Amino acid sequence: MGIRFRSAARRAGIVILASLGLILLWSCSDRQITLGVAAPLTGEQARSGRDVVNGVRLAVDEWNAKGGVDGKKVVLLEADDKGDPDQALVVARDFAKRAHAVVGHYNSPCTLAAIEVYSKEKIPMITASSTNPDVTDRGYLTIFRVCGRDDQQGRSAAKYVADHFPGAKVAVIHDKSSYGQDLANEFLKNFEFLTKTQSAFYGSIDRTGVDIPTVVDKVKEAQPTVVYFGGLWPQGAELVKELKAKGCTAAFVSGDGCIDPQFLKSAGAAGEGTLVTFIPDQEKLPTAQSVLAAYKAKYGELGPYSLYAYTAATVALTGLSQAGTTDGVEVARTLHKIEVETPFGKMKFDEKGDPQQSPYVMWKVEGGRFVEVPMEAPPAPAAAPAEAK
Known part of the structure; x- marks a missing residue:
């Protein structure tokens, strides 16, 4: 009986200690706000992802x-979604258990995969960079973005090309992603309407870039004066280099996925003259100087x-503060409202949920x-088509 009593006492002690541990954990959780940030922190977009994380860190x-x-x-959780929608889902499921709000994801395909989790679990998510319209068009209450949309920048690019390259003969290429394809389609829809x-x-093209030479050969046969690309800087740089190497003199136009210092480095001299849509110069914003x-x-x-990432974090934390609760729906x-x-x-x-x-x-x-x-620069004549060879 003595042995049994001591064993029962030990088991009871373990249960009590475990319970105390949980109570302590919950108590600590009540004294902090957990903010998640998800971005590609490895691979070819690692620098872009780190830029996002740094912006959030500064705000925190x-x-x-x-x-x-x-x-x-405020405790910050950083996660690498590797720029992959499947990994973004893994990250979202983890954040749904641990974060009160999330800044992310960087790429539209990742965000579109993850918002299904955040919406279901009622976690406020604010993306700093995902421009695909479907991110907010799905109508989820807890999903926001602080950047623009592809229908906006596609329309802006189309108007610019129509105004500054009258009579342009346009070739349109995308990278098969939800970001690149949607952006390319928005540009084409608006260009065709305007002209x-x-x-x-x-x-x-495939994001591996393996088919770029073949696609460029077909583009050259079409003899365009403007090539519009919907996609990211790694493929954009390879594409513009291949176009120039094969004698295509068409103006190269793209979206915010190519406005990156890494595009400049990778494209080199072939990137000269490239046109990309983005917001007005952030360095000149009076409200951003500090x-x-x-x-x-x-x-x-x-x-x-x-700066967008800093803004997204500021929005999330302001929402938590103003709501006076961590309940995602109330936030x-x-x-x-505010x-x-x-x-x-x-x-x-x-x-x-768009600005x-x-x-x-x-x-x-x-x-x-x-x-x-x-934008008010006088229109330039369209370049003459290159002779097919």
């Missing part, structure tokens, strides 16, 4: 320096979406760097 550090969210410390002409070529200074002091060169409802002070000025969301204002302008590669192009 600033909030914690001021006492956190209503006195609760009442059809594309001279429409095709796609954040820009702090970011550069801590992390160096500003990435294209660093989302709060964000739909204006948030951001480096881009006061940001208010529409019924879908009410997000203008696009054109940038051009000149002298190995991106330079904002005045």
Whole structure:
């Protein structure tokens, strides 16, 4: 009987200790706010992903320096989704168990996969960079973005080409992703509407780039004066190099997926003259100067979406603070009602979760760097088609 009693006592002690551990864990959880950030931190987009994480880190550090969210410390969870939708799902399921809000994902295909989890689990998610319209068009209450949409930038690019390259003969290429294909289609739809002409070529490339030479041969046969590419900088750089190597003199136009310092480095001289849509120069925003200074002091060169990532984190934390609760539905409802002070000025969301204002302008590669192009510049004549060889 003595042995049995001691064994029972030990088991009871273990149960009590485990219970105390859970109580302590819950108590600690009640004293902190957990923010997740998901981006590609390995692979060819690792630098872009790190730029996003750094922007979020800066915002979290600033909030914690001021006492956190209503006195609760903000803890940051960083996850590598590898730019892969399947891995993004894994990350989302993990964050749904541990995070009160999420900044992410970087790529539209990853975000489109992950929002199904965040919406179901009622986790507020704010993407800094996913521009596919379907991210917010699905109508999920807890899903937001702080950047623009592909239908906006596709329309801006089409108008620019129609105005500045009258009589242009256009070839359209995409990378088969939900981001690249949607952007290319938005450009083509608007270009055809504005000019009442059809594309001279429409095709796609694989993200491995293995079929780029074959596609470029077909593009050259079509003799375009403008090539529009919907996709990311790694494939964009390879594509423009192949076009130039095979004597195609068409202007190369793309979207925000190619406005990256790595595009400049990879494309080299072949990238000169490339046109890409993006927002007006962030460096000149009066409301962003203090954040820009702090970011550069801590992390160096500003990435294209660093400021957006800072903004997304600011939106998430402001929503948690203003709502006065970590309940995701209440946080989302709060964000739909309030204006948030951001480096881009006061940001208010529409019924879908998009910012009410997000203008696009054109940038051009000149002298190995991106330079904002005045939209009111006088139109330039379309380049003469290259002779087929």
